[in-house]
Amino acid sequence: MENLKILIVEDEPMIAESLAEMLELMDHTVLSVAESGEEAVMQLMEHEPDLMLLDIQLRGKMDGVELARLIRQKYHLPFIFTTAYADEETLNRAKAEGPYGYIVKPYGVKDIMAAIEVAMSNYRLFQEIQGKEPVAPMLLNDHLYLKVDQRLVKIRQGDIAYAEAKGDYVLIKTLNESFIIYSTLKKVVDKLEAPNFLQVHRSFLVNLDHIQDIEETTVSIIGKVIPVSRANRSELLSRIRTL
Numbered sequence: 574m575e576n577l578k579i580l581i582v583e584d585e586p587m588i589a590e591s592l593a594e595m596l597e598l599m600d601h602t603v604l605s606v607a608e609s610g611e612e613a614v615m616q617l618m619e620h621e622p623d624l625m626l627l628d629i630q631l632r633g634k635m636d637g638v639e640l641a642r643l644i645r646q647k648y649h650l651p652f653i654f655t656t657a658y659a660d661e662e663t664l665n666r667a668k669a670e671g672p673y674g675y676i677v678k679p680y681g682v683k684d685i686m687a688a689i690e691v692a693m694s695n696y697r698l699f700q701e702i703q704g705k706e707p708v709a710p711m712l713l714n715d716h717l718y719l720k721v722d723q724r725l726v727k728i729r730q731g732d733i734a735y736a737e738a739k740g741d742y743v744l745i746k747t748l749n750e751s752f753i754i755y756s757t758l759k760k761v762v763d764k765l766e767a768p769n770f771l772q773v774h775r776s777f778l779v780n781l782d783h784i785q786d787i788e789e790t791t792v793s794i795i796g797k798v799i800p801v802s803r804a805n806r807s808e809l810l811s812r813i814r815t816l
Contacts, residue, residue: 577689580622581606582613582640583655584632588678592626595682610635617648624692625652629667638663641670645722651696653688671724699725719745719752726752734794736761736778748795773801773809781812
């Protein structure tokens with residue numbers, strides 16, 4: 574494993590000391606230990622860590638989740654959450670920030686080692702696919718990986734209801750969630766392999782399986798009224814079964 578410069582954010586001194594010792598046993602360098610989100614921000618002005626380990630529940634005005642949001646938006650560093658327990662609302666907030674991993678307390682050297690290896694592998698993957706060129710979804714069997722901020726989100730192709738072009742971005746609407754990715758509708762169309770997708774308008778791609786209603790110039794999918802261009806209406810009608 575490569576030697577990493579790591580910043581620990583932990584408000585329990587004994588836990589922080591134990592964690593630092595385990596990291597040093599793995600030949601990592603502990604740059605500093607911050608006891609609050611505010612202190613961590615100050616440390617980031619002095620140090621350039623390769624990885625951050627964040628306790629979710631920190632004392633002070635800025636908890637680990639809020640700190641993670643700042644790291645993701647401003648510093649673009651990989652981070653791993655450490656936690657003993659948390660209520661459901663806090664866990665959902667934590668998930669939304671796209672952590673590169675979790676370590677559940679109490680943990681051992683093997684737990685930390687595995688979490689760091691996975692986190693850095695994912696981070697390198699994100700770095701490879703980042704860039705100024707629009708990024709198409711990554712396809713794996715019947716699933717897609719959408720690049721959302723600093724993470725890859727796995728969804729089923731069949732769960733996609735429609736995709737809508739929005740300038741330099743594309744809105745991917747599934748049955749339960751919405752995602753904005755930096756891409757073009759053409760790249761999305763080219764990547765999807767299922768035969769049930771059809772571009773019905775220059776700005777819309779639809780999943781035929783989820784169409785609920787067809788009007789003269791529109792279709793309805795999960796409550797969204799989507800325009801259908803005259804040029805694409807004939808193909809739409811030829812792709813559905815009617816009685």
